[in-house]
Amino acid sequence: MAVPRLLDSLRGAATQAGGALLGRLQHVRLPGLGQSSVPEDPETAARRWRAVTVLCSPEQVGTGADLPAPLAALGDRLDLRITPAPGDRGTELAARYRDRPSDDDLRALRSALRETKQLIEVGEVLRVDPAPHGVRTPTPQGAALEGATARAGGEGVL
């Protein structure tokens, strides 16, 4: 019984590690890998505006209670900036928290912005799960990838 529990524990740790690694990947600074040119202090990084460009007019984004549900769900914790994008590219929709956000808050905001964009442009949020698959042989790499995938909608450079 101890061995299965140990393996479960290791897989759980790998899953956590995969998610955490994805969260930190964009801050890595290695040749050919990572997105940051200089490390910013956490306060500045957390307070950055997160923005998507939506192919619509600014009026279609809405305000207040008319905002698409994913953004409206974050309530009055957010400041929003809605401006026309140059070159007929649509509308720049930017948001940031009024208070100091946690990593979970930032993931929720990234997901909300992406889902809002999809709702306006396409009319629905694309779902991939449940995707058909065969037997998931438990491996550390598979567990790490599972963790990374579970958080991929809320991570990235946004």
Add this chain to the structure above:
Amino acid sequence: MSCERLWNRAGSAGQERGSIVRAATWTGVDEVSVETVPDPQILNDHDVILRVRRTTTCGSDLHLLGGYIPFMRAGDVLGHEFMGEVVEVGRGVRERRVGDRVVVNSFIACGHCWYCRQELYSLCDNGNPNPGITESLWGQSPGGCFGYSHAMGGWAGSHAEYVRVPYADVGAFVVPEGVSDERALFASDAVSTGWMGADLAGTKPGDVVAVWGAGGVGQMAARAAMLLGAERVYVIDRLPERLAQVREHVGAETIDYSRTDVPAELREVTGGRGPDVCIEAVGMEAHSSGIQGAYDQVKQQLRLQTDRPSAVREAILACRKGGSVFVLGVFALMVDKFPLGAMMNKGLTVRGAQVHGQRYMPRILEHMARGELTTEHLATHVMALEEAPRGYQMFKDKTDGCVRAVFTP
């Protein structure tokens, strides 16, 4: 019964199917299995479910099999190049009907975002539900792709009896009467990718075009260049059966790189200029002889570079001054000894892309219907889905002249 199942019953129309299907899956590095997986379901209004009639191996699958793209989980369904019959449609689908015989582009694109409106479909903002992975690697996320890892969305692939097709009005095209399944199949990726390379590289009437790689994509890039008016087209490879196919079915000239100094040959046949357009259709596992080949192999195995770029290097060095190089082969992350000095000082335009197939497929299907584009010869080995492990082994080892193993689920 779950709410989701109730929604499916209420929100889609089509044929009753079983609850499980057979599918070819990635089960580990260099391992393919055929196993039972759940029947795909309509999850979004713009989905259709397709009964797969033909689905083919692609050279880029070998990067997944070999573990060079480390975002596969055991059990993932492979396959991204396919055609079949619509058996169920979501309530938001307007253009497709149950019973349509369609070919589907390998990339999943919404058709509504700015990139789709620019016909850059593989860059769709709304096709990849896992954007955090590719954004972290590349700075931005491209669209999603069937059966091509969780980095590209985690979409189930087409090597199955049934496959779910999101945004079906945008990515599924009705096959004209008289076009065979084997011909239409390759409009999904090989032809559309090759056509895109020739087009976006700026091929013009009178150009000399060189194509590295005589697989399905390379052959179709050569054929597209000819249809776009290229004066002469050369295809470079080392496998005699593929070079023979180029001469017989494409009508281009060939160069065997294992026997011929390719840049010297290209200079000789172009009056010393070099080709106007160079198209790379090889990808991250390029073979190369001598010190360069050994160097790239060692660095890739040590993970000091993720990709072997010998064909790209050669294309850049061979291209005429002010010419155009298009990278069609799939690359993952970074390479070493990239000839940036040649690119800059020769004033080259270097461009690459995953396939914007939705832009080209209507035109490609018209060419196919008129008999100007034939692809049946690429399907050298047609076999049942249950034989997928053998098909992939043959395709990888290039045994028995295998150019593409095509499965019939």
